[in-house]
Amino acid sequence: MGMLSVQRVLSGQLAYRNFLLRPPEPAPQLLVSNPASSIYIGKTLLLHTPFYWNAEKLVNPHVCVVGITGSGKSYLVKTFITRARLVLGASALILDWAGEYADWVRAAGGRVISFGSDGINLLDTGGASPHARSLQVISALEMLTDISSFPAQRRITELAIEKAYARRGFALHKEGQKRKPPTLEDVCKILSRHPKGDSDSAEAARRIRSLLLSSGKSFSAQTISIDSLLSGLICVDLHSLPMESLRSLAGLAILQFVKEKMRASRYSPSKPRLFIVVDEAWKIASDERSDVVSIVREGRKYGFSLIVASQNPTDVHKSIFSNAGTVFAFRLTLASEREYLRSSLSYSDYFEACSHRMGVGQALVHLEFSMPVQCPKNFILERVDGEEILQPFAIRGGNMELSFEKGELLRRLLSAGFDEKQSRAILSEFERKSFSLTSREFASLLLRLGMPRPAILSFLRELGAKEKELLPVFSSISDEEEEVAVSLKGLKEKKQKGDGYASKDRGNPRI
Ligand SMILES: Nc1ncnc2c1ncn2[C@@H]1O[C@H](COP(=O)(O)OP(=O)(O)OP(=O)(O)O)[C@@H](O)[C@H]1O
Numbered sequence: 001m002g003m004l005s006v007q008r009v010l011s012g013q014l015a016y017r018n019f020l021l022r023p024p025e026p027a028p029q030l031l032v033s034n035p036a037s038s039i040y041i042g043k044t045l046l047l048h049t050p051f052y053w054n055a056e057k058l059v060n061p062h063v064c065v066v067g068i069t070g071s072g073k074s075y076l077v078k079t080f081i082t083r084a085r086l087v088l089g090a091s092a093l094i095l096d097w098a099g100e101y102a103d104w105v106r107a108a109g110g111r112v113i114s115f116g117s118d119g120i121n122l123l124d125t126g127g128a129s130p131h132a133r134s135l136q137v138i139s140a141l142e143m144l145t146d147i148s149s150f151p152a153q154r155r156i157t158e159l160a161i162e163k164a165y166a167r168r169g170f171a172l173h174k175e176g177q178k179r180k181p182p183t184l185e186d187v188c189k190i191l192s193r194h195p196k197g198d199s200d201s202a203e204a205a206r207r208i209r210s211l212l213l214s215s216g217k218s219f220s221a222q223t224i225s226i227d228s229l230l231s232g233l234i235c236v237d238l239h240s241l242p243m244e245s246l247r248s249l250a251g252l253a254i255l256q257f258v259k260e261k262m263r264a265s266r267y268s269p270s271k272p273r274l275f276i277v278v279d280e281a282w283k284i285a286s287d288e289r290s291d292v293v294s295i296v297r298e299g300r301k302y303g304f305s306l307i308v309a310s311q312n313p314t315d316v317h318k319s320i321f322s323n324a325g326t327v328f329a330f331r332l333t334l335a336s337e338r339e340y341l342r343s344s345l346s347y348s349d350y351f352e353a354c355s356h357r358m359g360v361g362q363a364l365v366h367l368e369f370s371m372p373v374q375c376p377k378n379f380i381l382e383r384v385d386g387e388e389i390l391q392p393f394a395i396r397g398g399n400m401e402l403s404f405e406k407g408e409l410l411r412r413l414l415s416a417g418f419d420e421k422q423s424r425a426i427l428s429e430f431e432r433k434s435f436s437l438t439s440r441e442f443a444s445l446l447l448r449l450g451m452p453r454p455a456i457l458s459f460l461r462e463l464g465a466k467e468k469e470l471l472p473v474f475s476s477i478s479d480e481e482e483e484v485a486v487s488l489k490g491l492k493e494k495k496q497k498g499d500g501y502a503s504k505d506r507g508n509p510r511i
């Protein structure tokens with residue numbers, strides 16, 4: 001039988017007994033808020049305290065999200081925006097680099113604007129003076145091209161833009177003029193009329209011409225109304241623009257217009273009314289001159305909140321990272337990236353150890369409170385408690401028409417021998433392709449993850465495919481493609497030793 005005995009111990013020794021220490025989590029009154037005015041995200045790992053994101057308790061409403069591919073960044077953003085719209089009645093503008101939000105926005109009743117078929121006139125003043133607008137356009141070109149190394153070309157281009165405005169009757173320094181703005185085509189014409197032998201003008205004209213050629217009408221015809229971008233749930237789908245620099249130019253231009261609108265709007269610091277999502281836009285998130293930084297600095301006053309998501313924290317400019325009131329750090333694998341995170345957020349060895357083991361949807365959260373606090377500002381989020389739109393995942397091809405609910409497909413992939421990371425990657429591919437893959441795409445994806453052909457056919461049978469529907473599945477997958485898959489599999493087996501599908505013994509399923 002146990003006996004209670006009184007002992008003499010020093011306070012230093014007591015400190016090692018965990019039951020007397022508060023786990024490293026912010027105090028519950030900082031994490032829990034009224035559900036009618038805050039956004040529920042998930043529970044903390046240690047005390048299971050529900051975490052409600054409440055802008056009023058934070059120094060500003062900006063959010064930074066980092067983590068490796070497939071770690072759960074976009075899932076968090078979608079959950080966050082869905083609830084922000086419901087609870088706060090806020091609007092959201094998503095600049096979608098990879099086209100991964102478009103389907104979700106449509107399913108959630110929002111509007112998708114596709115760059116390429118729609119566009120903006122880069123020279124639309126958006127209420128600013130023509131002089132200010134030409135400086136913004138030049139600054140965007142400086143961020144995205146090497147024009148700053150050629151000061152003569154930069155000056156000639158700026159003068160040509162101003163001349164194009166003057167030809168349309170604009171006063172250079174007057175704001176809010178209601179006239180039809182010139183276009184980049186007008187600028188190109190002005191630059192093309194250079195005196196013979198003027199190589200700088202010729203080069204400046206070539207620069208604008210090649211921009212126009214590669215972007216079609218995306219930057220010269222204004223079909224998108226900037227005002228309409230600021231209310232409701234809007235996704236600007238940039239993925240059909242052919243180059244990263246064009247996507248960045250479109251993103252920068254939209255942010256410049258948004259910033260002008262923001263500055264002209266009423267002062268409203270109490271709660272966020274517009275969330276601007278910039279996901280994987282490393283070129284514009286890493287440059288201090290970009291308006292992402294201005295919105296972070298000034299947005300709070302106007303109720304504008306910025307959500308920046310990136311796979312690599314070093315791609316997010318320090319002033320965004322250190323100014324964001326909330327940081328969600330999902331799993332990061334590179335030591336250099338974790339060091340950057342740690343130097344920015346200064347957290348203990350405990351969090352460092354946890355960050356190695358984090359699964360999908362789990363994140364280290366850093367909160368910068370508006371009031372000074374004595375408790376920790378970091379905690380581990382057990383998992384983002386998500387908001388999913390019920391969308392069936394389909395495998396189609398010939399007469400094959402298989403359809404699954406997400407959880408069911410995930411279970412089937414796990415029981416077929418894929419590990420969680422591989423299964424989530426397969427689900428992400430479905431999401432990227434509007435929730436539907438052809439049987440050939442599905443088979444080639446499994447092949448790339450190391451599943452042999454016979455096993456893929458058996459798996460498709462298990463999923464419900466008929467014998468005659470299986471015949472064309474591999475007909476167009478080239479031997480070359482399979483060789484790549486096989487060598488990938490070999491590499492993986494060497495690297496992973498016992499992890500995931502590639503190393504599991506699948507026997508020899510029948511063909
Ligand atoms: N908290 C979660 N609960 C359930 N499923 C999740 C959670 N987080 C992510 N997932 C699932 O994991 C997969 C990958 O998530 P997500 O697309 O958000 O990754 P990501 O970090 O945005 O990746 P990428 O950088 O490649 O865009 C998706 O199928 C998503 O539905």
Ligand SMILES: [Mg+2]
Pocket residue numbers: 073074075100279
């Ligand atoms: Mg994503």
